[in-house]
Amino acid sequence: MPLKDRVTPETGVAEGLAYKCRQLLNHSETAFDAHTAIAPMLGGQVDGDVATFGFWTPELQDQRVPEGDVFLEVLSPKGPLDLTRAHQQVTFDRIYLPVSRYEAHTFCAARGMMAGNREQGGDFYCLVWRDAQDTWHRILDPLAMSLPFGAFAPAELYDVKAMLDRRGDKAYWAQFAGETPHKFDPPANILQIHVPTATAGGTLAALTRQFERMGERVANDLTLDPLDQIFMGYDAVQLLPVEPTTTYETGPAFWEELDGATAEEITVDLTRPDTTNWGYDIVISGMATVNPVLLESGRPDELVDFATVLHNFPTRPKKLIFDVVFGHSDNQGLDALNHHFFAGPNMYGQNMDYKNPAVRAIMLELQRRKVNFGADGVRVDGAQDFKWWDAGTQELRHDDDYLDLMSDMVQEVAGTKYYPWFVFEDGRPWPQEDWELSSTYRAVIENQRDDPDVFQWGPLTFAHNTPFIYGFWLSKWWRIKEVLSVGANWISGTANHDTLRRGTQVNPKLNINTRLGDTQMEILEKAYDNPAVSMLTYAALPGVPMDFLNATARANWGFIRNQDDKYGVKVVAEEAISLKWQVDEYRYSVPGNFRRLKELGYETRADLARFFEFLPALVEVTDYDLDHIAKLLNQVEPPLAGPGTFTVSDLKKIARAWMDDMHEYCNVSNSMSALDERQTQFMLDLRNFRRANRWLRQNLGPEDYFDYVQPVDGRVLFTSYRKHEGREVYTITHMEGGPSGEFDPLRLKIPGLKGAGWTCALRTPGIGPDYISGPIVLRDSMGLVFTRGM
Numbered sequence: 001m002p003l004k005d006r007v008t009p010e011t012g013v014a015e016g017l018a019y020k021c022r023q024l025l026n027h028s029e030t031a032f033d034a035h036t037a038i039a040p041m042l043g044g045q046v047d048g049d050v051a052t053f054g055f056w057t058p059e060l061q062d063q064r065v066p067e068g069d070v071f072l073e074v075l076s077p078k079g080p081l082d083l084t085r086a087h088q089q090v091t092f093d094r095i096y097l098p099v100s101r102y103e104a105h106t107f108c109a110a111r112g113m114m115a116g117n118r119e120q121g122g123d124f125y126c127l128v129w130r131d132a133q134d135t136w137h138r139i140l141d142p143l144a145m146s147l148p149f150g151a152f153a154p155a156e157l158y159d160v161k162a163m164l165d166r167r168g169d170k171a172y173w174a175q176f177a178g179e180t181p182h183k184f185d186p187p188a189n190i191l192q193i194h195v196p197t198a199t200a201g202g203t204l205a206a207l208t209r210q211f212e213r214m215g216e217r218v219a220n221d222l223t224l225d226p227l228d229q230i231f232m233g234y235d236a237v238q239l240l241p242v243e244p245t246t247t248y249e250t251g252p253a254f255w256e257e258l259d260g261a262t263a264e265e266i267t268v269d270l271t272r273p274d275t276t277n278w279g280y281d282i283v284i285s286g287m288a289t290v291n292p293v294l295l296e297s298g299r300p301d302e303l304v305d306f307a308t309v310l311h312n313f314p315t316r317p318k319k320l321i322f323d324v325v326f327g328h329s330d331n332q333g334l335d336a337l338n339h340h341f342f343a344g345p346n347m348y349g350q351n352m353d354y355k356n357p358a359v360r361a362i363m364l365e366l367q368r369r370k371v372n373f374g375a376d377g378v379r380v381d382g383a384q385d386f387k388w389w390d391a392g393t394q395e396l397r398h399d400d401d402y403l404d405l406m407s408d409m410v411q412e413v414a415g416t417k418y419y420p421w422f423v424f425e426d427g428r429p430w431p432q433e434d435w436e437l438s439s440t441y442r443a444v445i446e447n448q449r450d451d452p453d454v455f456q457w458g459p460l461t462f463a464h465n466t467p468f469i470y471g472f473w474l475s476k477w478w479r480i481k482e483v484l485s486v487g488a489n490w491i492s493g494t495a496n497h498d499t500l501r502r503g504t505q506v507n508p509k510l511n512i513n514t515r516l517g518d519t520q521m522e523i524l525e526k527a528y529d530n531p532a533v534s535m536l537t538y539a540a541l542p543g544v545p546m547d548f549l550n551a552t553a554r555a556n557w558g559f560i561r562n563q564d565d566k567y568g569v570k571v572v573a574e575e576a577i578s579l580k581w582q583v584d585e586y587r588y589s590v591p592g593n594f595r596r597l598k599e600l601g602y603e604t605r606a607d608l609a610r611f612f613e614f615l616p617a618l619v620e621v622t623d624y625d626l627d628h629i630a631k632l633l634n635q636v637e638p639p640l641a642g643p644g645t646f647t648v649s650d651l652k653k654i655a656r657a658w659m660d661d662m663h664e665y666c667n668v669s670n671s672m673s674a675l676d677e678r679q680t681q682f683m684l685d686l687r688n689f690r691r692a693n694r695w696l697r698q699n700l701g702p703e704d705y706f707d708y709v710q711p712v713d714g715r716v717l718f719t720s721y722r723k724h725e726g727r728e729v730y731t732i733t734h735m736e737g738g739p740s741g742e743f744d745p746l747r748l749k750i751p752g753l754k755g756a757g758w759t760c761a762l763r764t765p766g767i768g769p770d771y772i773s774g775p776i777v778l779r780d781s782m783g784l785v786f787t788r789g790m
Contacts, residue, residue: 003095003123004093007095008112009098010111014108015107017109018102024038025102025103032357032361035357035361036364038054038358042056043141043145044155050109055105056104057070059339063131070127071127071129072099072108072110072125074095074096077092083121083148083297087272091266093265121156122159124156126138140152142287149273150247150255151336152255167307167413173414173416181410181418182417185453188235189236189538189547190235191237192546192548196663197663197666201296202294203294203302204295205305208309213228218232230552233684233686236318237310240278241279242322243286243290243291243324243325244283244292245281247275248563248565249566255268256270273292278497278559278561279325280381284363285333287324319377319421321379323381326366326386327380330349333349340358368409371409375411376420377423383424383426384430387399407448407454426456427439427441428443436464439459441458444456457490460492460493462499466506467533469506469511470511471736474712484700491545492537495547500528500550504557504577504582505574506577513527530781532782533735535733536718538686539686542697543697545687550666555667556670556671557666559575560659561659562659568659569651569652576615576616577616583665592664595661596660600653602641607642615629679765693790695724703723704722704723705720705751706720706721707719709748713741716736716737717778718732718735723752726789728752730745731784731786734780735780739778740779741777744774745786757789759790762784762785766781
């Protein structure tokens with residue numbers, strides 16, 4: 001049936017929404033209270049056969065646009081629309097529906113619109129207005145729940161209620177239902193995952209199948225291979241951000257309308273979104289839904305499916321944690337949101353205007369809708385970036401009240417109301433130059449003292465940790481002592497998406513711990529998947545340990561983003577040093593690796609390495625003048641490999657090729673055959689040990705002990721004794737340096753160690769299973785855990 005015959009406006013419903021908006025704005029105690037009540041009315045929503053649409057549109061007031069020039073544009077594909085196709089041209093029927101407005105809010109309602117679900121596609125929509133010259137302008141829906149072609153295209157009307165009603169983990173949620181909202185406890189440990197590099201498929205559906213496969217093997221008591229083992233033993237899975245991100249700065253657009261459009265029909269050139277991003281380059285708009293790049297089917301149901309497979313995992317459920325980025329927007333956000341959302345530029349792009357009550361309420365509503373997909377916890381990226389301008393003091397101030405609102409939000413899934421577990425990354429006074437020295441990593445915890453389960457990233461987890469440089473562990477001794485006394489509410493561990501990336505940018509000419517491996521690749525891999533460091537984290541230190549999948553898989557990692565045209569060459573120049581850490585001649589020569597760079601003339605690693613020796617230096621000396629850089633590269637003798645004569649266009653192609661090739665190279669599936677079962681089994685045993693001894697999360701008590709063996713004598717040996725209700729755990733780890741010399745770990749003069757009954761519970765790889773106790777020589781990265789009374 002033609003769209004104009006199928007869809008009819010429901011003017012009375014729209015007017016009712018506008019009237020309700022008026023009442024709230026005029027009678028609520030505060031403007032924020034009003035906008036908090038209005039925010040759930042916004043976006044495209046389905047109630048039976050009627051769809052409602054709400055927009056915050058202060059730009060229409062700015063432009064003095066009369067109501068008669070504002071419409072809801074509805075688009076319905078006339079033929080098949082396959083969201084799994086890479087490219088297609090589709091003709092859409094188009095109609096314009098009238099709207100009702102009150103001040104800065106615009107509403108529309110319609111009967112007969114097609115709502116999308118798992119089995120079928122829905123109609124697309126956006127708000128449009130025309131100016132005095134009859135030029136049409138679009139206003140996209142920032143609260144859209146399905147964006148098959150990204151945040152810069154019309155949204156798909158989606159039946160979210162039906163999607164959530166069909167979820168398969170209702171029994172999991174039912175156990176938490178009660179008269180008051182359930183409060184989730186901290187997990188014992190966390191696995192951090194970047195969806196596009198976690199599996200060969202690179203989608204949420206592929207990741208779901210990986211956990212389904214593991215679940216079936218566990219349920220049938222089958223042997224787990226190393227690939228399974230690196231996913232197992234965790235209480236929770238934290239996904240790097242899954243929201244829509246930036247798109248290609250210079251195109252192509254994923255939704256490109258062709259010439260010849262009429263009021264009744266348009267033809268659109270559609271490209272399946274295929275950007276490469278680590279997830280943190282967000283535009284705020286669309287935060288409530290899922291990045292279409294991550295959706296194999298194009299359906300947001302895949303995120304519910306993933307939550308379900310975790311919550312239904314045999315033997316014990318796994319929690320799901322969302323990583324959300326509300327502290328800033330990329331500059332591309334200026335094209336997706338009206339300017340009232342923004343408070344001015346920052347080093348990432350744009351500050352959000354948190355003091356604007358409408359913006360504040362909309363962003364919290366985006367968070368609420370996203371978490372309702374089924375997350376048990378939330379990790380807030382860059383909490384130190386939530387700031388507002390204090391005109392009185394002429395300075396930016398931290399908006400801790402907003403952070404408090406985030407963690408106090410009640411969510412509801414499958415009829416169960418609950419408070420998610422909350423983690424904040426907050427390194428204030430970052431970016432102050434001495435932030436690493438002066439940050440307490442406790443600002444949010446102390447501000448929210450009434451919530452004892454609010455967590456922060458700890459100092460050993462934050463960005464600039466390089467445990468493969470000699471002297472690292474003793475240089476961090478003061479921070480380790482802080483972990484011992486106040487680390488119960490810190491995320492612990494040294495391997496995450498930030499630290500691994502920073503590690504690849506370290507100059508290899510520094511004082512590197514060569515005992516970690518024979519090559520730079522081996523050194524980096526073992527630094528961030530280190531048996532002794534993991535033993536220290538899991539068996540001795542307080543807090544909640546977190547591992548990054550790419551680190552435990554000994555896969556590669558970097559700053560992954562291929563959308564950047566203006567600064568792409570500069571980013572690659574900064575990443576160039578990672579070639580020395582992550583790619584050797586053999587890996588480069590593998591036919592499937594770096595195929596784009598090879599096509600551009602870099603047939604060998606040596607070819608690329610020579611180019612990378614020049615590029616960073618020229619970026620610096622020319623102050624990133626691409627024309628000048630190209631000219632200087634053309635003067636190098638003998639000539640560099642590559643295009644022959646460099647142009648600015650060539651430099652951008654090389655940068656894009658590096659990003660795309662590295663993205664493929666970082667996929668965990670590429671390292672599967674090289675996984676060492678001794679290491680993966682040890683790490684799994686270690687994680688299970690922590691899960692069985694959750695009391696280790698607490699700060700050290702008066703009977704506990706932690707120190708390093710003195711004198712140092714060229715090696716760093718950490719010793720830990722912890723006791724809880726008659727259970728004792730003694731850990732000794734060799735963190736760096738030469739061999740310890742033969743000694744008996746149980747004969748050291750450590751309080752609480754005396755007496756018999758100790759059992760060797762864990763040994764790092766390299767220590768045979770026949771070792772029970774007695775004299776031993778520990779070398780770099782080796783360690784032991786003894787238990788008593790357990």
